[in-house]
Amino acid sequence: LKRRPKLSVCCLPRPLSYWPQVAKVIAMPFSYLSHLDCPQCQRRYDADQVNGLCQCGSPLLARYDLDAAAAALDRAELARRPPTLWRYHELLPVRDPGHVVSMGEGMTPLVPLPRFGQAAGVPGLLMKDEGLIPTGTFKARGAAVGVSRAAELGVRGVAMPTNGNAGAAWSLYAARAGLRSLIAMPLDAPLITRNECAAAGAELYLVNGLISDAGRIVAQAVGDSGGALMDVSTLKEPYRIEGKKTMGYEIAEQLGWRMPDVIVYPTGGGVGLIGIYKAIQEMHKLTWLPPGQLPKLVAVQASGCAPVVRAFQAGERACQPWADARTVAFGITVPKPLGDTLILDALADTGGTAIAVEDDDLLADLRECARLDGEFLCPEGAACLTAVRQLRASGWLDGTEEVLILNTGLGLKYPGTVPADAPVLEIGDSIPVRP
Ligand SMILES: *Cc1c(COP(=O)(O)O)cnc(C)c1O
Ligand SMILES: [Zn+2]
Numbered sequence: 367l368k369r370r371p372k373l374s375v376c377c378l379p380r381p382l383s384y385w386p387q388v389a390k391v392i393a394m395p396f397s398y399l400s401h402l403d404c405p406q407c408q409r410r411y412d413a414d415q416v417n418g419l420c421q422c423g424s425p426l427l428a429r430y431d432l433d434a435a436a437a438a439l440d441r442a443e444l445a446r447r448p449p450t451l452w453r454y455h456e457l458l459p460v461r462d463p464g465h466v467v468s469m470g471e472g473m474t475p476l477v478p479l480p481r482f483g484q485a486a487g488v489p490g491l492l493m494k495d496e497g498l499i500p501t502g503t504f505k506a507r508g509a510a511v512g513v514s515r516a517a518e519l520g521v522r523g524v525a526m527p528t529n530g531n532a533g534a535a536w537s538l539y540a541a542r543a544g545l546r547s548l549i550a551m552p553l554d555a556p557l558i559t560r561n562e563c564a565a566a567g568a569e570l571y572l573v574n575g576l577i578s579d580a581g582r583i584v585a586q587a588v589g590d591s592g593g594a595l596m597d598v599s600t601l602k603e604p605y606r607i608e609g610k611k612t613m614g615y616e617i618a619e620q621l622g623w624r625m626p627d628v629i630v631y632p633t634g635g636g637v638g639l640i641g642i643y644k645a646i647q648e649m650h651k652l653t654w655l656p657p658g659q660l661p662k663l664v665a666v667q668a669s670g671c672a673p674v675v676r677a678f679q680a681g682e683r684a685c686q687p688w689a690d691a692r693t694v695a696f697g698i699t700v701p702k703p704l705g706d707t708l709i710l711d712a713l714a715d716t717g718g719t720a721i722a723v724e725d726d727d728l729l730a731d732l733r734e735c736a737r738l739d740g741e742f743l744c745p746e747g748a749a750c751l752t753a754v755r756q757l758r759a760s761g762w763l764d765g766t767e768e769v770l771i772l773n774t775g776l777g778l779k780y781p782g783t784v785p786a787d788a789p790v791l792e793i794g795d796s797i798p799v800r801p
Contacts, residue, residue, distance in 0.1 A: 398435040399459045402426040402604050405708060413459065416519050418602050425601035425705055427644065428459050428608050432651040441623060441654050449473035451507055451612035457648060458511055458612075459605050465518040467543045469500040471510050472612055476620050476770070479751075481738035482731075483769075486755040490768040492626065494617060497744065497776030501562065503697070504610065504774045505535035508637060511609030512598060513539040522546060525588050525595040527573075527580030529634065529696050530559030531775060536598065537568035548587060548595055550580040556696055558779050576691055578701050600635035601704045607641045614645025617770065623654055625661040627767035628718075630753055632746035632774055633665035633674055634698035636709035643712040661770075663718040665709060666753040668693030668725060673702060674709055678720035683707050694725045694783055695745040697774065719762060723752040731755065732777070733784055745783050747773030 402411040404420035405427055411417050413428060420426050435456050447453035451472030460466055474495050483491030496504035513536065516524060523546030526536060533549035540547040547568040551560065552575060563570045573580040581599055588597040601607065618625060625646065631639045643663060649655045665674050671691035677684065687702040703709060713720055732748035735741050743751070750771035757763045777783075791797070 394438050394456075395461070396455055396463050397459060397461045398430040398432070398438075398456050399461065400429050400431045403429055414519070416516075416521060416596065417604060418597060425607075425708065426604040428604050430457055430648070432648060436652045439652070441652075444619065451510065451609065451616070454612055454615050457615070459608050460511070460514045460518055462518060465514050467514045467517065467539055468510055469506070469539075469542065471499050471506045473616055474498050474504075476617070477741065479735060479739045479741060479771075482735045482751060483754075485734070485738065486751070487758040487765045488754055488763055488767065488769050489765070491754060492768065492770045493741065493743075493747070493773050494613065494770060495741075496613075496772060496774050497747075497778075501531070501535040501538055502776035502779050503531040503535065503744070504613065504638065504772070505532045506539070507609035507612055508532070508606035509535035509539040509609070511612075512536070512603065512606040513543050513545065515605040515608075516596060516598070516603070517543045517545060521596045523548065523591070523595040524598045525549075525584050525591070526598045526600075527551070527577050527584045528555070528559075529577050529699055530555035531697055531779070532600070533568070533570075534559040534562035534566075537563045537566035537570075540568070541566045546595070548584070550584050552576055552580065554696075556780055558781075576701060577699065578687070599704075600637055600700075601640075607637050607644065609641075610638045611641035611645040611648075613638060613772065614642035615649065617642070618645075618649055618655060624656060625659050626770040628662045628664060628763065628769040630664040630666060630750040630769060630771045632695065632698050632749050632772065633667055633703075633709065633720075634700040634746075635703045636665065636674065636705050638772065638774070639663055639665060639712055640705050640708045643716070660716050663712050663716045664753060664757070665713055665718070665720040666749045667698055667720070667722050668695045668728070668749060669722040670725065671699050671701060672720075672722035673700075674706065675720040675722045677706065677710055678713055683710050685710075693745075695728060695749050696780075697744070697746045698749070719757070721753045721757060723749050723756065727752045727756075729784060736777075741773070742777035743773045744775035744777050744780055746775060747771065747777075 406424040407422045525548040537547040550571040670693040673685035673688040685706040691701045728749045731751040
């Protein structure tokens with residue numbers, strides 16, 4: 367260091383690599399991650415240690431030096447970066463680009479649903495299509511960032527209970543990162559997700575019960591593993607939400623750095639909703655959004671498992687466990703979300719709401735949207751369609767709003783949900799075709 371040449375005009379034409387120490391000093395960090403903190407009791411934690419929940423039991427959130435990031439980052443420059451969620455790497459927790467595990471996830475399209483929207487009385491209806499992402503669901507976002515950061519911190523194996531999609535995404539990203547994975551899912555979770563885990567080489571267990579039952583079994587296994595496995599259950603580690611918050615950044619960027627009036631989200635553990643809200647708050651601090659602009663956040667649940675809706679309507683800040691949880695929208699069957707307070711606060715702070723929809727209605731709207739707009743949503747995404755229709759009918763929406771729904775997965779991952787009924791022809795039969 368003593369012999370470091372003075373940085374003067376004469377040395378500037380040389381490439382930065384010629385001055386390794388200088389490059390180190392003036393290069394921008396890949397991530398502006400500063401620490402973790404607890405949104406309930408404000409305790410701080412070192413982000414460069416492996417951390418689970420806060421001592422008080424709350425999930426921890428990743429915090430960034432947003433002033434430095436705002437000074438260093440040009441919003442317009444982002445447009446020239448590759449179309450993956452890593453375009454926001456300064457606001458993600460991975461410190462070394464060499465640790466990024468990516469299969470091209472992110473920057474999913476915003477697609478208008480004009481005919482369904484018109485029929486529902488909300489012509490400004492937009493869908494962000496998370497079906498078009500590796501593994502076919504937005505769980506890939508949390509897995510990409512969560513696995514990358516876990517590997518960076520020296521974790522060797524991950525374990526989680528899942529309703530299927532998260533297990534598929536995490537086991538595939540873990541495979542790519544060279545990590546071990548242990549997955550426990552309900553017996554009746556979508557078959558394709560079971561197959562994905564098995565193909566990825568996960569240690570896969572099928573539980574005759576709900577995700578909450580699987581969670582207790584996984585927690586025990588992690589305890590018994592002597593540190594070989596990390597519990598990466600929803601919100602039990604702080605980085606999955608960082609992956610999911612990128613939906614919020616993308617929505618803003620894709621709309622020209624503004625937010626829609628309403629965002630409708632199919633809520634299980636609520637990570638996407640909490641993540642989008644966190645992204646909005648960060649973007650306000652970065653001055654990337656017009657001051658004060660805040661979309662109303664709407665949590666959609668199935669009436670067979672609606673703990674968030676029940677708590678919201680009762681004005682409570684925590685959920686009671688839902689008994690006998692059951693719905694075709696398997697990804698949102700979460701009887702007691704760990705992040706319940708964060709979800710309920712986000713709904714209240716944004717003037718949003720929570721609504722439960724019937725399985726029959728969401729299946730009818732799934733078909734209706736395919737028929738009208740050619741979009742074949744997953745059942746969870748279709749629950750948002752029903753919610754929009756019902757919120758318009760009740761007057762909560764007045765029909766002039768720009769409303770964005772999240773289609774959180776590919777309809778094709780659920781081949782059994784809308785069975786087709788078609789006549790079978792014998793060879794030589796003719797079709798009584800309409801003129
Ligand atoms: C997991 C999942 C959800 C719910 O996501 P949370 O972040 O747990 O609320 C919604 N839709 C699909 C398809 C899912 O797999
Ligand atoms: Zn705490």
